[in-house]
Amino acid sequence: MKRIPIIPRADWQKTILDQGFLFYDLDGYYTESAAYEFTYSEIEIIEKATATLYEMCLEVVDHVISRKLYADFLIPPQYESLIEWSWKNRQPSVYGRFVLVFNNGDVKLLEFNADTPTLLLESSVIQWNWLRDHAPSLDQYNQIHEKLINRFGEIGAAVSSGKLHFTASFNDEDYMTVKYMQDVAAQAGLDTAYLNIDDLGLNEDGKFVTADGLPVRYIFKIYPYEWMFYEPFGKWLDRNRESCFWFEPPWKAILSNKMMLHYIWKIFPDSPYLVPAYYRKPGDTSNLPASYARKPVFSREGENVQIVKNGEMIEENDGEYGEEGHIYQRYIELPEFDGWHPIIGSWIIGDQPAGMGIRESRGLITNVTSSFVSHYIV
Numbered sequence: 001m002k003r004i005p006i007i008p009r010a011d012w013q014k015t016i017l018d019q020g021f022l023f024y025d026l027d028g029y030y031t032e033s034a035a036y037e038f039t040y041s042e043i044e045i046i047e048k049a050t051a052t053l054y055e056m057c058l059e060v061v062d063h064v065i066s067r068k069l070y071a072d073f074l075i076p077p078q079y080e081s082l083i084e085w086s087w088k089n090r091q092p093s094v095y096g097r098f099v100l101v102f103n104n105g106d107v108k109l110l111e112f113n114a115d116t117p118t119l120l121l122e123s124s125v126i127q128w129n130w131l132r133d134h135a136p137s138l139d140q141y142n143q144i145h146e147k148l149i150n151r152f153g154e155i156g157a158a159v160s161s162g163k164l165h166f167t168a169s170f171n172d173e174d175y176m177t178v179k180y181m182q183d184v185a186a187q188a189g190l191d192t193a194y195l196n197i198d199d200l201g202l203n204e205d206g207k208f209v210t211a212d213g214l215p216v217r218y219i220f221k222i223y224p225y226e227w228m229f230y231e232p233f234g235k236w237l238d239r240n241r242e243s244c245f246w247f248e249p250p251w252k253a254i255l256s257n258k259m260m261l262h263y264i265w266k267i268f269p270d271s272p273y274l275v276p277a278y279y280r281k282p283g284d285t286s287n288l289p290a291s292y293a294r295k296p297v298f299s300r301e302g303e304n305v306q307i308v309k310n311g312e313m314i315e316e317n318d319g320e321y322g323e324e325g326h327i328y329q330r331y332i333e334l335p336e337f338d339g340w341h342p343i344i345g346s347w348i349i350g351d352q353p354a355g356m357g358i359r360e361s362r363g364l365i366t367n368v369t370s371s372f373v374s375h376y377i378v
Helices: 012-018 040-067 077-088 120-134 144-158 172-187 232-239 250-254 259-267
Strands: 002-005 034-038 095-103 106-113 164-168 192-194 218-222 245-247 277-280 292-296 306-309 312-316 326-330 341-349 352-361 371-377
Touching: 012 120, 034 040, 040 077, 040 095, 040 106, 040 250, 040 259, 040 341, 040 352, 077 232, 077 250, 106 259, 120 144, 120 172, 120 341, 120 352, 120 371, 144 172, 144 341, 144 352, 164 172, 172 192, 172 218, 259 277, 259 326
Parallel strands: 034 371, 164 192, 164 218, 218 245
Antiparallel strands: 002 034, 095 106, 095 341, 277 326, 292 306, 292 326, 306 312, 341 352, 352 371
């Protein structure tokens, strides 16, 4: 793995805007000033780790449901039956993204964005088209777009009786991601429509409908379950489980918060891809390792994450999380290239590894402004 300076394409900004990349210029999020070089053997290591970790995650779900450990995951009791029903019926998952550290051939799991992962358009279309222009003879670990089309084709057989709606709270990243997914589903032959999350309503029978009163039978969301579970309309999720199917499915709520890091390590303590991770209530710092990353259970985009090394706090982000408690994950050393620290977003589409995208930061915490960098294989 190497970080290689590159020359940006001529008029690259217009090119990626035409491809739907709305926020490339946010704090230098995408610049085409460098790319990461991998060998095929390194990609095979990452792909194997991704496949294995996903199998382990499914075992975590089964473990939690069979032992009814919902309270540990801060899931309100009224949603237990919904999650169990979703898992029993194997409601299909579309995607997920593991956050991995890759250092000298060693892979370690940082977290799993299982419910509402973004970084998707960049990882699939943007970096692939960059490679075709930059060095068309080279390869890339990237079958994301093709596997998404195939996955929506598989789902299409189950939703052929109705329209698949796509929804998100409106910010550029979520909107861009959900519109890309809508386009992919349309390419797979599905009948689709976009719906703002605020326009999702209920009719007199308590069924989900659009602002025009049309029934919502199938819906793909970029909106986390931990928000939905604590909002007034959340109680209607279980009541509509037979008439409105959500993607991602409710069983993903077990994997979407960072309590998963504690349980996957607890169940698989000998896995080479994991490091110890412990849950502590707010204010409880007993029996912690000397070096760790403290992560709020519901944290997003690196908010309220703290890095402690040898007992000294070396980096911390502000945010709105932490009242729910923290996961303390043993500190994982990040690789460094010219002052940049890359982490790998490794994609699962359906149940299969599909490709990766890389983000890099000057610091140790990856947040909303960490840069996206393309890659290639030699």
